[in-house]
Every structure is written in C-alpha cells, then in structure tokens.
Amino acid sequence: MNSKELGKKSILTKLGGQKFIVLLVVIVLFAFFAVASPDFRKYTTVLSILDYSYYIVLMAIGVTFPLITAGVDLSIGTGLICYSLAGGYLVVQCGWPVGLGMLVSVLFGIAIGALNGVLISIMELPPFLATLCTCMITRGLGSICSKSFGISWPAASAPGGWFRSIFKVTLGNTKYPLGFLWILLIVAAMAFVLNHTRIGRYTIAIGSNKEAAVLSGINVKFYHIMAYVISGFFAGLASIAYSAVFATVQPGTGAGFELEAIGGAIIGGVSATGGAGSIEGALIGVFVICLLKTGLPFVGLQANWQQIITGLVLIGAVLVDIIKKRREAK
Amino acid sequence: MGEVILTMNDIDKSFPGVHALDHVHFDVNRGEVHALMGENGAGKSTLMKVLTGIYTKDSGSIIYEGKEVEFHNAREAQDAGVVIVHQELNMVGHLTVAQNIFIGREFKKGIMIDDKKMNEEAKKLFERLNIDIDPTATMSDLTVGKQQMCEIAKAISHEAKVIVFDEPSAALTEAEIQELFKIIRDLREQNLGIVYISHRMDEIKVITDRVTVMRDGGYVGTLITNECTKDDIINMMVGRVIYEEPKTKSMVAPDAPVVLKVSHLNAGKMVQDVSFELRKGEILGFSGLMGAGRTETARAIFGADPKESGEIFVNGQKVEINTPEDAVKAGIGYLSEDRKRYGVVVQKTVAENSTLATMDRYVKGIFINKKAEHEITQKYVDSLATKTPSVDQLVVNLSGGNQQKVVIAKWLVRDCEILIFDEPTRGIDVGAKNEIYKLMNKLAAEGKSIIMISSEMTEILRMSDRIVVMCEGKVTGELGIEEVTQEKIMNLATRDIQ
Numbered sequence: 001m002n003s004k005e006l007g008k009k010s011i012l013t014k015l016g017g018q019k020f021i022v023l024l025v026v027i028v029l030f031a032f033f034a035v036a037s038p039d040f041r042k043y044t045t046v047l048s049i050l051d052y053s054y055y056i057v058l059m060a061i062g063v064t065f066p067l068i069t070a071g072v073d074l075s076i077g078t079g080l081i082c083y084s085l086a087g088g089y090l091v092v093q094c095g096w097p098v099g100l101g102m103l104v105s106v107l108f109g110i111a112i113g114a115l116n117g118v119l120i121s122i123m124e125l126p127p128f129l130a131t132l133c134t135c136m137i138t139r140g141l142g143s144i145c146s147k148s149f150g151i152s153w154p155a156a157s158a159p160g161g162w163f164r165s166i167f168k169v170t171l172g173n174t175k176y177p178l179g180f181l182w183i184l185l186i187v188a189a190m191a192f193v194l195n196h197t198r199i200g201r202y203t204i205a206i207g208s209n210k211e212a213a214v215l216s217g218i219n220v221k222f223y224h225i226m227a228y229v230i231s232g233f234f235a236g237l238a239s240i241a242y243s244a245v246f247a248t249v250q251p252g253t254g255a256g257f258e259l260e261a262i263g264g265a266i267i268g269g270v271s272a273t274g275g276a277g278s279i280e281g282a283l284i285g286v287f288v289i290c291l292l293k294t295g296l297p298f299v300g301l302q303a304n305w306q307q308i309i310t311g312l313v314l315i316g317a318v319l320v321d322i323i324k325k326r327r328e329a330k
Numbered sequence: 331m332g333e334v335i336l337t338m339n340d341i342d343k344s345f346p347g348v349h350a351l352d353h354v355h356f357d358v359n360r361g362e363v364h365a366l367m368g369e370n371g372a373g374k375s376t377l378m379k380v381l382t383g384i385y386t387k388d389s390g391s392i393i394y395e396g397k398e399v400e401f402h403n404a405r406e407a408q409d410a411g412v413v414i415v416h417q418e419l420n421m422v423g424h425l426t427v428a429q430n431i432f433i434g435r436e437f438k439k440g441i442m443i444d445d446k447k448m449n450e451e452a453k454k455l456f457e458r459l460n461i462d463i464d465p466t467a468t469m470s471d472l473t474v475g476k477q478q479m480c481e482i483a484k485a486i487s488h489e490a491k492v493i494v495f496d497e498p499s500a501a502l503t504e505a506e507i508q509e510l511f512k513i514i515r516d517l518r519e520q521n522l523g524i525v526y527i528s529h530r531m532d533e534i535k536v537i538t539d540r541v542t543v544m545r546d547g548g549y550v551g552t553l554i555t556n557e558c559t560k561d562d563i564i565n566m567m568v569g570r571v572i573y574e575e576p577k578t579k580s581m582v583a584p585d586a587p588v589v590l591k592v593s594h595l596n597a598g599k600m601v602q603d604v605s606f607e608l609r610k611g612e613i614l615g616f617s618g619l620m621g622a623g624r625t626e627t628a629r630a631i632f633g634a635d636p637k638e639s640g641e642i643f644v645n646g647q648k649v650e651i652n653t654p655e656d657a658v659k660a661g662i663g664y665l666s667e668d669r670k671r672y673g674v675v676v677q678k679t680v681a682e683n684s685t686l687a688t689m690d691r692y693v694k695g696i697f698i699n700k701k702a703e704h705e706i707t708q709k710y711v712d713s714l715a716t717k718t719p720s721v722d723q724l725v726v727n728l729s730g731g732n733q734q735k736v737v738i739a740k741w742l743v744r745d746c747e748i749l750i751f752d753e754p755t756r757g758i759d760v761g762a763k764n765e766i767y768k769l770m771n772k773l774a775a776e777g778k779s780i781i782m783i784s785s786e787m788t789e790i791l792r793m794s795d796r797i798v799v800m801c802e803g804k805v806t807g808e809l810g811i812e813e814v815t816q817e818k819i820m821n822l823a824t825r826d827i828q
Binding site: 192196197198201204205207208209211212213214215216217218275276 | 403404405408416420421422423424425429433434435436441442443445
C-alpha cells in the first residue's frame with residue numbers, strides 16, 4: 001500500500017467506525033421503544049435503565065483489558081456477587097463502616113484479578129479455563145462469605161445508606177442519575193489509560209503480537225497480570241454499584257453478568273482476536289444490551305427473547321469484525 | 331575494517347537429544363559485514379540466540395568490546411548495543427510506526443506517553459537513514475519491506491554497535507533489497523559490526539566481507555568473500571558438491587495425455603480468464619512477479635477460494651471443484667507457499683501429518699490403525715529421505731526442507747496424480763532445495779503431473795518442461811523449455827504493467 005492509499009480513510013473511520021454505528025443503533029433502539037411504548041418514555045424508565053447499566057458498564061470497562069490481550073475474564077460476574085456479599089457481610093453483620101465494606105469489595109476484586117493474572121501469565125493457563133475456574137471459586141466463596149444468606153446493604157434511609165446516593169441522588173422531589181456522571185468520568189480516565197499510558201499500550205502490544213512485545217524487552221508477564229488486575233478492580237467497583245442499586249444481594253447469582261459485559265465490549269468494537277478495542281465503545285455497546293433488556297418487555301417480548309436477540313446481535317458484531325479483517329487481509 | 335568488536339569462543343550448547351552447537355567460533359569486526367551461513371538446522375539462529383541471551387550457553391565465552399559478557403535476555407543485549415533484526419518481523423500491527431520503534435522505552439510526560447516526541451524522534455531517525463516512512467502510520471498498513479526498514483530503524487535507535495540481520499531479504503522485493511543493502515553499507519561506514527544471515531548466495535557475494543559457514547551445529551570455517559567462489563561456500567555448507575542439471579528439453583512424451591485442463595477460469599481481480607493444460611508427467615512452471623495471480627489461480631483450482639466461472643477437466647472428465655475436499659477427491663494435491671499456516675500441523679507427528687488427508691483409510695472401526703499409519707509413513711520417510719529421528723517426531727522439530735517433505739508425503743499417501751507446488755523451496759537451504767528438485771523430477775518421471783509456482787527464475791528454468799507466465803491476473807504467454815530465456819519471461823511477466 002502506498003502513502004496515497006493510506007490517506008484515503010472512509011468517513012466512517014473518521015467518525016470512529018464501529019463505535020459510531022453502534023451509537024446510531026443505541027439511538028435508533030431508544031427511539032423505537034419510545035415510539036412503541038408510552039411507558040418506556042417515562043423518566044423513571046430511563047432512570048432504571050441507567051441504574052441497571054452501571055455495574056455492567058463497569059465490568060465491561062475492566063474486561064476490555066483482558067479482551068484486548070486476546071484473553072477473557074469469565075470470573076467477573078460471580079466475582080461481583082462474591083465481593084458484594086463479602087463487603088456487605090462485614091457492614092451488616094459485623095458493624096463495619098460502609099466505606100470500609102466498599103473498600104473490602106474492591107480489594108477482594110483486585111485479589112481475584114491478580115490470581116487470574118498469575119494463573120494466566122505465570123502458570124500459562126488458557127484464560128478461558130483459568131477464569132472459568134475462578135468463576136466457580138468466587139461463586140462458592142460468595143456463599144461462604146455470607147453464610148449462604150442474602151445480604152441487604154443499608155437502605156437509603158438507614159444509617160450508612162449514604163452510599164446509595166453515589167449513583168442516584170434525590171434533590172427536592174426529583175431523583176438524578178448521578179452515577180452516569182461518574183461513569184463518564186471513569187470512561188474518560190480509562191480511555192486515557194488505554195491510549196496514552198504504558199499499561200494501555202502494552203496491553204495492546206500483548207494482544208497484537210506477544211512475541212514482539214517480549215523481544216522488545218517489555219515485562220510482558222507483569223503487564224499481562226495487570227490486565228486482569230484491572231478487570232478484577234472494575235469487578236470490585238461494579239460490585240459497589242450493584243450493592244447500591246439492588247436491595248438484596250443473593251449468593252449463587254451473578255453467573256451470566258460477565259456475558260453481558262463481554263458482549264457489550266465486543267459490540268462496542270473490541271476485536272474478537274485481541275489487539276484492538278476502546279473504552280468508549282464498551283460503554284456504548286453495553287447500552288445496546290441494556291436497552292434490549294429493558295425495552296423488549298415493553299413491546300411484549302419477554303426475557304427469553306431478550307437473550308436470544310442479544311445473542312444474535314453479538315454474532316452480528318463479531319461477524320463485522322471478522323469480515324473487516326478478511327477485507328484487510330485481501 | 332576495524333578491530334574486533336565481538337568474539338564468540340568455543341560456544342557449546344545442548345538441548346535434550348540434540349547437540350545444537352558444537353564448540354562454535356565466530357567473530358565480527360567494526361565496519362564489517364560478516365555472513366553467517368549454513369543449512370536450516372545448522373545452528374545459526376541458535377548461535378545468535380545464545381549471543382542475545384535467549385538461550386544460555388553450556389560453555390564457551392563471549393567477548394564484547396574487550397570484556398567478557400553474558401546477556402540474560404534480549405533487553406540486556408539491546409542496552410549493551412547488540413541487536414537482532416529478526417527474520418519474522420516483530421512488530422505490533424495495531425500500533426503506529428513510532429510507537430513500535432520506541433516500544434518498551436517510551437518517552438513520557440508525567441504518566442502520559444509522549445507520542446508527539448516519539449513521532450519527532452522517529453522522523454529524525456528516518457531522515458538519518460534516508461528512509462521515507464510516516465511515523466504515524468499504522469504498522470499493519472505498511473508493506474513487509476517498509477516494516478523491515480522500521481525494524482532496522484528500531485535497532486539503530488538502540489545505539490547499536492552490533493546488528494544481526496536474520497534472513498532480512500526473505501520477504502523483500504528486488505528494489506527493497508537494494509534499499510536494504512544501501513542502509514547496510516551506510517551502517518558499515520558508521521563502523522558498526524554487522525552479522526548477515528542469509529540463504530541467498532548472490533547476496534552474500536554482493537554485501538559481505540567475510541563468510542562463516544556452520545554445518546550440523548559445528549563450525550566449518552571462515553572465508554574472505556572476495557577470495558572464494560559460490561561453489562566453495564556451497565561445498566562447505568553441504569559437505570559435497572550437488573545440483574541437479576538444468577533441463578534443456580522437455581521430458582514429456584509428445585503424446586502424453588492431458589490430465590488437467592483449466593478453461594476460462596475467473597476468480598476476482600487476480601484470476602481473469604485463465605486457461606491452460608497440464609500433461610501427464612509434466613512439470614509446468616508458473617512464472618510471474620509477486621501478485622501476478624499465480625497463487626490465486628492455484629487456490630481457485632484447488633477450491634480454496636470461490637470461482638466465478640470457468641471449467642476444470644481432470645483426465646478429460648469435467649469436475650466440479652468447490653472445496654479442497656472436492657479437489658483431493660479429483661486427485662489434486664496442493665502444497666502451500668506458507669507451510670506453517672496451511673501445509674502441516676506443526677504440533678502433530680510426522681505420521682499424523684502424513685495420513686491427514688487419508689484418515690479414513692487408517693481407521694478400523696473407531697480406532698486409528700497406528701501400525702498401518704506407521705508403515706506407510708515410514709515408507710515415504712525412506713523414499714523421500716526425510717530427516718527425522720522417528721515417525722513419531724513432532725513436525726515442529728523438523729527443518730523447513732523436511733517439513734516440506736512431510737507435506738509431499740501427505741499428498742503421495744493420498745495417491746494424488748496432480749500436485750501443485752507453490753514456492754516449493756521458499757525458506758529452504760541449498761542442500762534441501764536440491765533434494766526437493768530431485769524429488770520433483772522423480773515424481774514426474776513416475777507419471778505424476780506437477781504445477782510449480784515459483785518466483786525464482788533459476789528454479790523455473792531448471793525444473794520446468796513448459797512455462798506459463800502470468801501478469802496481473804492474466805496468462806500472458808506460454809513457453810516451451812527449449813525456447814525460453816529469462817528475457818522472454820520478464821517481457822511476458824511485465825506485459826500489462828507498462
């Protein structure tokens with residue numbers, strides 16, 4: 001390819017490629033549901049869509065890093081429940097301050113993330129297998145942490161309930177989705193990390209050509225672990241969002257959350273074979289899934305359909321990626 | 331030529347079951363290009379890996395700039411000024427040129443990577459080397475040649491004093507090779523010590539000052555390039571004089587039947603209205619420049635890529651080939667130019683690879699008949715003279731030439747009458763090359779029909795009974811071996827380009 005051809009980028013690429021298309025999809029979906037159902041148009045619906053999106057968005061931001069290394073983290077869903085139960089147990093049963101409970105949730109997430117990282121980077125287990133195992137482990141650990149009972153973090157009105165207003169604050173008689181502001185800030189921060197710091201750059205390098213990264217003298221083992229630590233850290237943050245939005249956290253749940261997060265990241269343009277991806281894309285991609293999840297019941301399609309449709313959308317997103325690669329290869 | 335900058339003395343290295351380096355000696359002077367030659371598996375790469383600390387030597391010493399050194403990894407060697415430009419390019423396709431050059435040692439502004447400064451520095455570097463590349467271009471968008479230039483620039487940016495080029499020209503075009511040589515000469519002027527690993531005899535004569543030859547892990551000798559002939563070097567490499575006599579006339583009987591007829595084949599831009607015939611016992615050379623559509627034609631015939639139109643006849647019968655499975659059923663075997671990707675399953679054994687296309691014959695009930703599999707594999711290991719300790723050896727452990735033989739065995743086991751060899755000797759050293767040539771002649775003499783796609787003019791002239799020349803997806807001519815000259819081929823190969 002000569003330099004002339006290089007300069008010739010499509011308008012689509014300039015607008016951000018897949019991200020832009022997915023953003024359009026989000027808008028179209030929202031418009032469709034809003035037209036189809038008067039109930040969907042209500043402010044409370046929008047509020048609840050946002051409420052239920054936070055923990056998935058946070059997981060998706062984190063899991064983008066392992067995905068870019070051409071790996072995956074399946075432990076974030078059950079992990080999230082586990083971290084929430086552990087922190088919540090200390091708060092509710094042992095009387096720890098809420099802030100400390102939240103810290104425990106996050107540290108727990110980091111610890112499991114580091115474990116994943118060590119298994120994958122040092123012990124060289126395939127990421128799928130390693131995180132499938134920690135998925136099972138965190139599921140069991142969660143039940144043990146809460147002695148198999150559901151945990152209800154303090155309600156908004158109860159002492160210590162302040163933390164729920166991190167995500168939804170009531171001013172006067174109106175509730176505001178404050179959480180969305182934090183999400184936007186976090187997305188901006190992590191996009192910076194991915195594109196302008198070593199951690200991000202080496203994450204891409206590992207996913208694109210690991211051998212080259214090793215031969216360039218990069219401490220690949222360390223940065224490979226870091227990708228999973230980031231994923232674990234965000235699963236920890238997601239557990240706080242979950243604790244704050246839901247009244248009760250039930251042990252034994254959480255399996256499947258990771259698929260919504262991974263699906264969102266991939267719809268948003270993370271390459272299915274590693275090496276490329278974006279945080280903004282993951283955010284937008286998750287909203288496709290959240291809109292389908294919330295919107296389809298409003299037009300009379302139940303949860304089963306939502307899963308089938310999400311699956312189909314995901315196949316479409318991966319196909320787009322693969323077809324794009326095939327074109328480039330020609 | 332300056333004083334010695336690097337000496338490797340008496341280097342010994344064993345892997346389980348293999349004495350990879352047997353007391354090897356090698357040295358480089360400042361301002362010198364020193365060729366390191368040897369067949370595949372001779373130990374060149376192992377020696378360089380010992381130098382840069384990827385492998386640990388069992389004994390011997392490395393003296394660099396007058397001091398004994400031992401590098402523990404590529405990074406340490408780099409920092410000291412010893413850099414390898416690898417044969418397989420080590421670039422991160424998703425990052426930009428500048429990001430690749432400075433990977434692992436990025437300039438920083440606070441916690442942020444300073445991409446602007448990296449772009450500026452890369453630009454300066456390219457100016458110094460007289461290379462025209464945009465530092466902000468994405469690496470995967472560049473040609474292989476440009477990528478290699480980036481790799482060289484990266485090596486130089488390490489303040490390298492010794493640069494090892496590991497088969498740098500393998501994937502380059504003629505013009506790119508000339509550019510590479512210019513850079514190497516500049517580096518020599520700047521008093522760097524350069525190690526040049528290559529199989530191409532012509533290049534060695536052009537660019538190097540001295541030649542060291544290795545064979546089977548051992549040191550054979552060092553010659554001054556100007557004072558030796560190609561044959562001297564080849565003799566040292568293989569330990570015997572070889573080379574099949576080039577063909578002067580077609581070996582095909584005039585009344586030999588047509589076994590394969592391709593008629594008006596179309597498949598995308600690279601295959602336009604291609605027609606030709608292949609006769610029994612013939613070696614039909616396919617010549618042309620890179621991107622002339624030869625591989626695409628082969629893949630379309632083999633059913634690996636979809637056809638738009640056209641007919642294929644095998645032994646006079648029209649056949650429908652839509653998948654490689656159809657092609658194999660019709661008796662066509664395809665030996666890909668890229669063995670590692672399409673030809674062999676490297677993590678499987680010689681036996682498993684040999685029977686891969688014929689599995690159903692070696693299955694009894696639901697079990698694989700290991701004994702029969704071993705017997706047939708052994709038969710072809712013997713008849714093709716494949717160098718392998720046993721048929722249970724993993725293919726990944728064989729040299730390039732021997733891997734190629736395993737692929738050939740696979741199709742022979744399948745009784746394929748028509749074999750398409752796509753660049754059969756790419757990345758294979760002289761000794762093994764000649765064995766492959768002998769083998770192809772033997773197969774043709776036995777009545778197999780061969781299509782040989784090759785970018786090496788000497789190979790085309792040496793092997794073919796008849797030559798089809800392609801250019802930009804079209805057949806531009808057909809020449810018998812009696813009338814062919816290099817000029818005629820080049821004329822046809824460039825016919826549509828002017």
